[in-house]
Amino acid sequence: MRISTKKELLLDGIQAVIGVVTSKNTLPILSNILIESDKNKVRFTATDLDIGMTTEKETDVIEDGSITAPAKRFIDIVKELPEGKVELYTKKNHMVIIESKGIIFKILGIPKDEFPTLPNIDNKKTLSLKQPDLKKMLEMTCFAMSNDETRYVLNGVCFIVAKELIKTVATDGRRLAIVSKKNETSFKEDEKVIIPTKTIQALVHALKEKGEVKITFSQNQIMFTVDELRIVSRLIEGEFPNYEQAIPKETKNKIKVSKDRLSAAIKRASLLTTPESQAIKLQVGKDSLIVSKITPEIGETQEDVEASYGGEGFLIGFNPTYLLDVLKAIGEQELAIELSGPDKPAVIRVDEEYIYIVLPMQIT
Numbered sequence: 001m002r003i004s005t006k007k008e009l010l011l012d013g014i015q016a017v018i019g020v021v022t023s024k025n026t027l028p029i030l031s032n033i034l035i036e037s038d039k040n041k042v043r044f045t046a047t048d049l050d051i052g053m054t055t056e057k058e059t060d061v062i063e064d065g066s067i068t069a070p071a072k073r074f075i076d077i078v079k080e081l082p083e084g085k086v087e088l089y090t091k092k093n094h095m096v097i098i099e100s101k102g103i104i105f106k107i108l109g110i111p112k113d114e115f116p117t118l119p120n121i122d123n124k125k126t127l128s129l130k131q132p133d134l135k136k137m138l139e140m141t142c143f144a145m146s147n148d149e150t151r152y153v154l155n156g157v158c159f160i161v162a163k164e165l166i167k168t169v170a171t172d173g174r175r176l177a178i179v180s181k182k183n184e185t186s187f188k189e190d191e192k193v194i195i196p197t198k199t200i201q202a203l204v205h206a207l208k209e210k211g212e213v214k215i216t217f218s219q220n221q222i223m224f225t226v227d228e229l230r231i232v233s234r235l236i237e238g239e240f241p242n243y244e245q246a247i248p249k250e251t252k253n254k255i256k257v258s259k260d261r262l263s264a265a266i267k268r269a270s271l272l273t274t275p276e277s278q279a280i281k282l283q284v285g286k287d288s289l290i291v292s293k294i295t296p297e298i299g300e301t302q303e304d305v306e307a308s309y310g311g312e313g314f315l316i317g318f319n320p321t322y323l324l325d326v327l328k329a330i331g332e333q334e335l336a337i338e339l340s341g342p343d344k345p346a347v348i349r350v351d352e353e354y355i356y357i358v359l360p361m362q363i364t
Contacts, residue, residue: 001037001065002089007081007100009057010088014075016229017046017053019202021071029114032068035088036112037061045118046071051199051233052118063089066112069096077105118232125217127161127187131226135207137168137179140354142200143325146172153238157200161191169243175322175358176243177329191217194236202231247355248347253311254336255284262291262335263327265303269293270320272301279317279361284309284339314342317363326356 014033025031025048034045040061045054067090077098078086087099090109098105138157146154151173160167161183168179195203199222206226207213214225224231269280272293283290289307294300316339323346327335330350338347348356 001035001067002063002087003037003042003059003061005042005057005059005086005088007078007083007086009059010086011075011078013042013044013055013057014071014078016055016206017044018071018075019205020046020048020051020053020198022048023072029068029110029116031070031072032110032115033071033074034066034068034112034115036066038064045115047116047118048198049116050196051202051231052116053202053229053231054118055229057228065090067094067096067109068112068115069107069109073107077107119218119221121216121218121221121223121232123214123216125187125189125191127185127191127215127217128212129166129185129215131207131211131213132209133181134213135204135209137166137181138200138204138207140179140329141168141170141177142197142204143329144170144172144175144177144356145197145200147197148172153194153236153240156194156196156236158192158194158240158243161187161189163188163190169240171241171243171246174319175356176246177326177357178243178247178355180353192240193217193222194238194240195222196233196236199231199233206231246357248338248340248345248357250349251338251340251347253340254309254338255289256308256334256336257289257305259327259330259333259335261305262289263324265291265305266320266323266327268303269301270324272298273320274298278319279363280320281315281317281363283313283315284311285313286310288313311339314339315363316342316346317361318346318358319361322358326358330354330356 030048036043040058041056042059043056081100089097094109094111096107096109142157158169164183165180166183170177203224206229216223220235222233269291272295277295280293287308289305292302345357345359
């Protein structure tokens with residue numbers, strides 16, 4: 001294999017797929033990136049066996065071939081090269097040579113034969129969405145995913161396609177985020193899959209503010225094609241909880257408040273939280289909202305936040321992270337938060353597209 005390319009192109013190709021690589025891999029080959037040259041293209045591939053990513057770049061290919069190189073060391077070397085032309089080629093004993101303006105690096109690679117082959121998913125069941133639409137849907141739900149390995153079906157986003165609606169849903173058992181958009185595509189088949197956390201993170205990073213993403217479904221895998229990048233992932237097996245029964249009916253008891261003002265107050269109150277004392281307090285009264293936190297061994301804080309509310313007053317506690325996550329995700333500046341009592345969940349609804357539900361915490 002031998003290619004003549006630019007540092008920028010080489011770096012872009014590696015960075016597009018290196019997020020899959022982890023040092024925790026038990027197989028040494030999974031710490032490597034597969035590099036293949038063919039005609040006028042160079043292809044970069046990485047996998048951890050659960051998710052695989054591959055991207056192609058057009059460049060000058062002098063000789064077709066393939067090799068795998070240690071991912072982290074390879075990208076660290078490329079980053080330190082000067083801007084401009086780079087020669088990348090292989091020699092006997094699987095040696096990878098990188099040359100640029102009088103600089104020569106030689107690193108030992110592993111032959112392609114040992115690298116896992118990514119599954120080939122046919123394009124019979126393919127849905128096309130606008131990249132920014134899917135990116136927003138995932139960003140508004142993925143923070144509610146669980147990281148509890150004992151509740152494996154919650155360790156991802158449930159992606160639902162129906163004739164009328166396309167939904168993304170995530171929950172960790174203490175909060176629930178749902179985005180529903182009209183299905184304006186020609187794809188009208190029913191699909192319900194659970195996409196793992198690592199795949200969601202890679203996809204959100206890859207999606208751009210323009211263009212389309214193609215989503216291809218198979219029995220236990222899914223493929224996302226974002227421009228020249230392909231992400232192939234296993235799906236989480238199991239039944240996602242019946243989230244619809246957890247959605248409260250809309251209530252008239254709503255507190256209207258500035259998102260930025262509330263977010264700032266919650267951030268300040270969270271400065272006094274500890275792992276043993278996480279809950280902050282919201283004292284709700286007629287046209288009144290007080291955000292406070294008392295941690296006996298540290299100190300206390302209290303802050304008045306301008307708000308509009310006409311219901312009965314009460315005191316309620318929340319994990320501040322669960323509130324800050326949703327406030328960061330939504331774009332609306334004025335919020336209407338449904339609060340029905342000290343032991344009832346808070347609900348935020350944005351138009352008919354978004355619902356966020358968070359359970360309160362016990363306070364003393």
